[in-house]
Amino acid sequence: MKDKKRIIVGISGATGIQYGIRALELLQQLDIETHLVISKAAELVRSYETVYHHQSIISLANNVYSLADVGAAIASGSFKTMGMLIAPCSVKTMSEIATGVTSSLLSRAADVTLKERRKLVLLFRETPLHTGHIKTMLQVTEMGGIVMPPVPAFYMHPQSIDEMITHTVARALDLFGFDIDIPRWEPSARQKP
Template sequence: MKKRIIIGISGATGLQYGIRALELLKEQDVETHLVVSKASELVRTYETDMKHEELMSMADVIYPTADVGAAIASGSFKTLGMLIAPCSVKTMSEIASGITSSLLSRAADVVLKERRRLVLLFRETPLHLGHLRSMTQVTEMGGIIMPPVPAFYLRPQSVDEIVTHTVARALDLFGFDIDVPRWNHDHKAQLP
């Protein structure tokens, strides 16, 4: 059976993380299943020149967010798990509460109940206590909260390098080996 992963894109800023995940996964032997929130469509117009059709063409299978009967809404549909990049407060809060109003949060809920990997590139700052409690709940349920924090020890030269490294680290959590610079104990000595 071909390996599958679900990519969710919510309405937080940082659509580039989801786009880069789809690009990097094209190079892997994996089938990508994409669900995009309504709010992310608005963010797409603010943050990129990419057309809706271009984004959709990057995935092997796409689902409308209202299709709660889709394959990814069932635990019997086997996947490696789900990466939500970026993940908004609304999406994370729905997942934390178990109240799923769309296929995006339903698919994440299914991933958790099946004890599969769920990684949320949570895009919000600063945080209030409600955010922290939701992050704790998702973590206690088995999810991984991964704010997209840049690794400046790599001395990135572009935003693209920062995005690529962050997404590669997120995909590490699913067992993918993406070729990006990595920290090693000699790295500090190599810097001028």
């Protein structure tokens, strides 16, 4: 990995598959080596929420793994990456990560990311929250993960859903040290009432 930066992108079955797709698109522009794993539920969400075909999504990644392939490179701590982004992240996936009870490559790769003390960012897509969700988010946070609900920023005056998705994903990628050109908060540019 001396010359190439790697990141794992997980797409789980929560609504908002567009976040994962945009992450892959932005990482492709940065020439970052991507390792993708998609849950079965995410495939179902894809068919409901987008016009994308499965092949068009996986073509955005450098490497794609089967959900059942727990022997994949990304399931091993010796496979060096910058970390993992799960976008979107479902309650089920976050719960598996929080408990360390991994049932697929998606949650196994996240577990490995945490045990190796690498960056794990979860774009948790659920609302409203009950106590169990909040406790699970706390568990993941105490383990070193970052729970980042995809909350849009309106200070940039977005003109489309696409702009809000891009801004949210770029902010998530900021956490890995990537610099995506997006509108940033500038208090001096505020308009006075």
